[in-house]
Amino acid sequence: GIAVLDHDRARRRGYPEAVFCEGKSPAQLRAIATALRDRHRGEPDAVVPRTLFTRADEERAAAVLEVLPEALYEPEARLLAWPPAPPEPSGGLVVVACAGTSDLPVAREAELTARYLGRRTELVVDVGIAGLHRILGRVDTLRSAAAIVVVAGMDGALPGVVAGLVSAPVVAVPTSVGYGASFDGLAALLTMLNSCAPGVGVVNIDNGYGGGHLAAQIAADRA
Amino acid sequence: GIAVLDHDRARRRGYPEAVFCEGKSPAQLRAIATALRDRHRGEPDAVVPRTLFTRADEERAAAVLEVLPEALYEPEARLLAWPPAPPEPSGGLVVVACAGTSDLPVAREAELTARYLGRRTELVVDVGIAGLHRILGRVDTLRSAAAIVVVAGMDGALPGVVAGLVSAPVVAVPTSVGYGASFDGLAALLTMLNSCAPGVGVVNIDNGYGGGHLAAQIAADRA
Amino acid sequence: GIAVLDHDRARRRGYPEAVFCEGKSPAQLRAIATALRDRHRGEPDAVVPRTLFTRADEERAAAVLEVLPEALYEPEARLLAWPPAPPEPSGGLVVVACAGTSDLPVAREAELTARYLGRRTELVVDVGIAGLHRILGRVDTLRSAAAIVVVAGMDGALPGVVAGLVSAPVVAVPTSVGYGASFDGLAALLTMLNSCAPGVGVVNIDNGYGGGHLAAQIAADRA
Amino acid sequence: GIAVLDHDRARRRGYPEAVFCEGKSPAQLRAIATALRDRHRGEPDAVVPRTLFTRADEERAAAVLEVLPEALYEPEARLLAWPPAPPEPSGGLVVVACAGTSDLPVAREAELTARYLGRRTELVVDVGIAGLHRILGRVDTLRSAAAIVVVAGMDGALPGVVAGLVSAPVVAVPTSVGYGASFDGLAALLTMLNSCAPGVGVVNIDNGYGGGHLAAQIAADRA
Amino acid sequence: GIAVLDHDRARRRGYPEAVFCEGKSPAQLRAIATALRDRHRGEPDAVVPRTLFTRADEERAAAVLEVLPEALYEPEARLLAWPPAPPEPSGGLVVVACAGTSDLPVAREAELTARYLGRRTELVVDVGIAGLHRILGRVDTLRSAAAIVVVAGMDGALPGVVAGLVSAPVVAVPTSVGYGASFDGLAALLTMLNSCAPGVGVVNIDNGYGGGHLAAQIAADRA
Amino acid sequence: GIAVLDHDRARRRGYPEAVFCEGKSPAQLRAIATALRDRHRGEPDAVVPRTLFTRADEERAAAVLEVLPEALYEPEARLLAWPPAPPEPSGGLVVVACAGTSDLPVAREAELTARYLGRRTELVVDVGIAGLHRILGRVDTLRSAAAIVVVAGMDGALPGVVAGLVSAPVVAVPTSVGYGASFDGLAALLTMLNSCAPGVGVVNIDNGYGGGHLAAQIAADRA
Amino acid sequence: GIAVLDHDRARRRGYPEAVFCEGKSPAQLRAIATALRDRHRGEPDAVVPRTLFTRADEERAAAVLEVLPEALYEPEARLLAWPPAPPEPSGGLVVVACAGTSDLPVAREAELTARYLGRRTELVVDVGIAGLHRILGRVDTLRSAAAIVVVAGMDGALPGVVAGLVSAPVVAVPTSVGYGASFDGLAALLTMLNSCAPGVGVVNIDNGYGGGHLAAQIAADRA
Amino acid sequence: GIAVLDHDRARRRGYPEAVFCEGKSPAQLRAIATALRDRHRGEPDAVVPRTLFTRADEERAAAVLEVLPEALYEPEARLLAWPPAPPEPSGGLVVVACAGTSDLPVAREAELTARYLGRRTELVVDVGIAGLHRILGRVDTLRSAAAIVVVAGMDGALPGVVAGLVSAPVVAVPTSVGYGASFDGLAALLTMLNSCAPGVGVVNIDNGYGGGHLAAQIAADRA
């Protein structure tokens, strides 16, 4: 076979494996989706671990939807979820904040990931530090969160500012928004790693999936 | 004055400001320690927020100890704590694991930070992936943690291996242990950011303080 | 002429020259294929050293196939072989393992190269470290190899894990699979160069040809 | 000779040449100081353009002071000024703000440079973004400036925050304060170049001299 | 909403927010333009702060023009201005000089930005240092400026040469013009940051908007 | 005007200015070609300094040829020459050697440049170090040169090998041929800068024009 | 304890663990040496797996020798071996060649490692490509090897030249010998990864231990 | 032996090998010097090829002088020459120009190398572009040269300016003079590689030896 899905992950970690679609051909994705469908045929919805397909462009999404037509596809976030309904939420609130409108796709990927892993979520958009009153006006929302995902490109300064205002952990997601010396998100990444406010954990550039996953783990109820 | 301590931080965030000693002169540190002492003179121990002095070499530690002789100094972790007794532990367990003996100073800095921020901690040493049975033999300890700090230099592969085995969030701390193409920790940092197991939040190279702080926040009881 | 093929290489090294197709025009490739064909016209199959054309996209492959219609073309591996039949295998087994499905094209290039240089090969797919039981379940296969090629993108951690489990040399091939701070394979490359398990030799990013070639040399019978 | 001082610069630009001491031997600095002294011997103080010696450690400063004993030396800023008295101030106010105590040497170099080029200056210390109330409490001072120099290491986020609050131009000076992925000031430099608030001009890492010089030009009265 | 325009910026800073179009979809830009139009409906031209839309390609410009048909669009500079008439000029002259013809788009973006923020501007083209007589022949123009924007790619040497000739501040804008070891403008950026003539403030690669904005601030009359 | 051609360069340097076409629009190139044609209308061929247009793709070449139909265009080298006939050769021989077939476009650009600046040239193709006998078989040709341009991608090792065999200066031109850790020519560039054989001067990646120009200067007869 | 030696490695891999001394304190090394000694007390020499201590400066070597006085210490290679006698050689010959005299310490570390892992070795010194006749004069030695370690700094071109001449695998070890754009061995590393001759596996900069280990594995007799 | 001097180089290339002293121990240098002395014992001065020892600090120089007491040592250039007298000059003039006083050691190394390889030389100091009249005042000297070495750190802009003024080839030597974003000479190196004036060949950072060697070759009389 071309893929060995880590079906054991849900048991071992409590969260199922996701399929990374970039770099897989539509034919390969069809094969993976078929294997998934066949495995869970006849099982009641409750016991099927939800599977996410990440970074799926329109062509790859179509290939998956051919096999799993009931799956949900969010083009902006490039995310597919199957089965389509998110689980009943548990744990604390995950707030996802992004610095600019251009960061929305990554922020939405984070938000949906957290929701499909079982958390309540809230999205706060376009609150970059160039106009500080915007984020300061949302401090109450931020303080109600059990985990905060902060998404930013360009200077990447927002996560540090947020971390300085709250007690919850901040998951920082740098984006490739910007140009020139932003070096496709490297500048934002370095800013976040050097945050002078402690309490910031950083994931890969444009990794909304990873940011939402980590936040969902942080906000989970402890066994 | 040469410094404006963020005394409000304990109220705002629940964790007090730490003093970064690198790049400050002994004279400046004496002044800061004096301001701190004068502020809390006469207050009962319970209400004084514990202050950490990080990355303090012997000379800088001596300067602080002159003013705050009762402070505790851990040379390996280059950490000072004042007042010296850690708070009564609350929240979940923080496990700190490190890949090699050479990563110990950073791992100890993380462990002590988490303990002074109020968590129980446990240290697991020299369990790098070159001999996989070592970390596999400690899975029970790892699974008992509410947050795991994983410290590694060279290839930086340990945090991803750990994240793949547990449900708790992993805080990854790359170290500058290594040579040549480790580029002073850059190789380990990149490995961790690209972890193919989700659930890894990365902090700066050699940033044991930041790793311990974030883990303490994650393992805290939610209000 | 536009090319001076190193016909002497098979005599000098025991392995024939390969033609790197990227950056050559279809017209240039037709000319090279013609020169090759003319040189070996009328010679019996046994004495013609097999020639590989690497990194050949569909357009370039078509140009070669026009002149050498009996050549074998594997589009996934972007490889052409002429004459099409691999030699009778000799030497030890070459195992090629890859971390994810997206690494398959590079893994296949390595496998085919090793086979056309005269080795038996076996392919192990999608055994990345996020689900460690997958590679641990294949240790017997790995231990039966005389040389192991390990192909991985993203964090690039798999070669080090494999090297820690076996006595055979590991040839590590980083791939450009990933995004953001994977920097097109740089992260995986650095991980492999810093492997804390010794016994890992690294080749260029996405260089399946080079990985398969080196493994074939290692697994050859010594004169 | 070993040096050709640009004596014409004061006439051409309105500001005299400064001597960069790093990489010059004490003997070379003595020779340069002697040439300067001999050139201005007997001239009244008013017409002698003030000369600054920058990045002068104790040993180099001593070499200059041997020849020009009346020069002023500020060890923290590593700056010598000769003649020692700054000119009568003109133009607008230059405010120099720095994020942390460790940035003070660079901030002082900027402040002294601006003062010796003829501006009034004011210094604001330790107002980094981890405790945002500190800089917000100084907005009135910032708004009274004709040019603001903002000095920061680590995440380098302060200049963007300041620029978003005021109408005056901000000169951003990244410092090498930090460690690990701060890469000796590169992280702060990139943050500043990618500031999402416009109105930020960046100079070299640790270049307090350049920052103060540019601010003095901006705050000058126009002819 | 998908955007939270910083309408307060004009009051706070004296200059209105600009909309960064790259990375926003045409639909998002239509929504932002509509919000802007609705806000200012019925207000006389004089009190509407001019809004710039930067880095707008033909498709994005068309989306904005659908909603704001009277807006002015300069395709070379990729800039939209609404309302279309620049304000009555005040303050000093902003001279924009560029090293080569290929730098013109960035130079024009800088010039238009400065004009729409209220300054008189003059453009000097193709005066790179390979033929030094060209810039030397324009020294009078340069000396008449209150602020000079110098735009250059490749070696990026022109800003330092200009700064050495004048007393006005120089805003240096590196461009991505060049190839190979220009690394998309990095070489020019580094040259400018290391300028051996003081008085150079650097903005991001290809950031004509930022360069023109800073120059407009520098050349403004002080309150 | 959009361009200020450095017509004085031929007088000052002995070699005319070349027009860099990348990043100029066809309309701009038409304007520059028209200015050139108008300037030299009616002058006899002998006194018109030959102008080269470099890095001209088909579309840009067509724009120039519209105005200067008699110009010569070499698509492989992306070079236009006007007037089309090279000057009568003088000085020593320029040998251009390249490591692989894929380096030919850059090698041809170098060769044509040297010829249009007045030198005799000879081209040696596909003599890379993987089959050392190829370059060793051409030592006589190399030793007959007054200047040698060596063009190589991937490992970039050929210029150092050549320099170790001859007394003439070697001009090394790295190319972007390669992939992965060749980083678009950076690996070859660094190899050449670190050549352990002295006598190697390096120009920019893919800069055939610069390599041919420098070689033509070296091989010129001294006044 | 501070260390968990991988005693199982000899059984699992056939080669014992080595102790990396850099970054360990003398006290830690004494403790590790003591644990090792106590474990093997009373066992006959034949069954004790040989342990290497790598990158041990004089001070660290002394600490080990205090506990294991019979160990052998080679200061140039910074290597300790205990027990001191290498095993009876088996397998093929390992040839170690280095480009310059300055590469000797790394070459010796490789040679000793291979010998202590059970191979016969031969050393070839100062045969860099600037004088090609030197390596060409040693082709017979190279062709007698089962594995060749090639050590080079600066341009790092030697491994590719050697690989082009032989059928045995080449293990390339870049060194930090050089300055400026050698970037501490990065230039040599990239050259080796981009070798246009296949058959080169690369290890970390200055990693003589890793190079010798891999070569010993390659040259081992297959079970 | 530890070294295989390339004695054939003088015959093959016309210039003798130099000994790179950095990274060699004093004992190794004594051995090399002894071999050299023994080889030429009794030969008349005229036929002994002059040998240079480069980058020799005081300690290494002393080791060589012990064996070859008549050798000449220039500490500023860190250069030893043996026999001490330079050859009778031939060929054209080599002019060495440097931007600042701090570049003098590298400039002197270049000058002495060219003189010991047989050229007349002239040194022009401290003529950086911040005060352009300085280099413009030396154009006559520059135009009298057959080859010009231009040495500069920081912005590295001088070689391009010089190349634009003359017909002779320019050898550019970047230096590590500067700080921060000069990245130890990288900024100057990139500037020189991207020089918009053609006719610049670049050597390694701080490589005065290589710069002088190449210039001597260029200025040599052709056979």
Ligand SMILES: Nc1ncnc2c1ncn2[C@@H]1O[C@H](COP(=O)(O)O)[C@@H](O)[C@H]1O
């Ligand atoms: N968008 C993503 N970013 C990072 N990792 C991912 C992403 N999507 C899936 N993964 C992880 O990547 C690993 C390899 O994926 P695959 O190539 O599908 O085997 C899986 O274990 C996933 O958990």
Ligand SMILES: Nc1ncnc2c1ncn2[C@@H]1O[C@H](COP(=O)(O)O)[C@@H](O)[C@H]1O
């Ligand atoms: N071309 C540009 N380059 C850099 N910054 C810009 C540019 N255009 C707008 N901005 C700024 O980028 C910030 C974020 O933009 P937005 O994504 O539209 O919220 C705004 O505050 C603008 O001032």
Ligand SMILES: Nc1ncnc2c1ncn2[C@@H]1O[C@H](COP(=O)(O)O)[C@@H](O)[C@H]1O
């Ligand atoms: N010089 C060396 N270079 C690279 N790896 C080494 C070196 N010496 C020992 N190692 C490996 O580094 C790993 C970690 O060593 P330690 O820190 O001693 O636990 C061990 O598994 C060794 O095999």
Ligand SMILES: Nc1ncnc2c1ncn2[C@@H]1O[C@H](COP(=O)(O)O)[C@@H](O)[C@H]1O
């Ligand atoms: N300062 C220098 N910079 C660069 N190359 C040098 C220098 N000095 C000597 N070389 C060359 O470096 C090569 C290797 O030197 P060695 O390590 O002495 O064998 C010799 O061929 C020298 O020509």
Ligand SMILES: [Mg+2]
């Ligand atoms: Mg916005």
Ligand SMILES: [Mg+2]
């Ligand atoms: Mg260990």
Ligand SMILES: [Mg+2]
């Ligand atoms: Mg998988």
Ligand SMILES: [Mg+2]
């Ligand atoms: Mg502070």
Ligand SMILES: [Mg+2]
């Ligand atoms: Mg031009």
Ligand SMILES: [Mg+2]
């Ligand atoms: Mg070829």
Ligand SMILES: [Mg+2]
């Ligand atoms: Mg040598």
Ligand SMILES: [Mg+2]
């Ligand atoms: Mg000077």
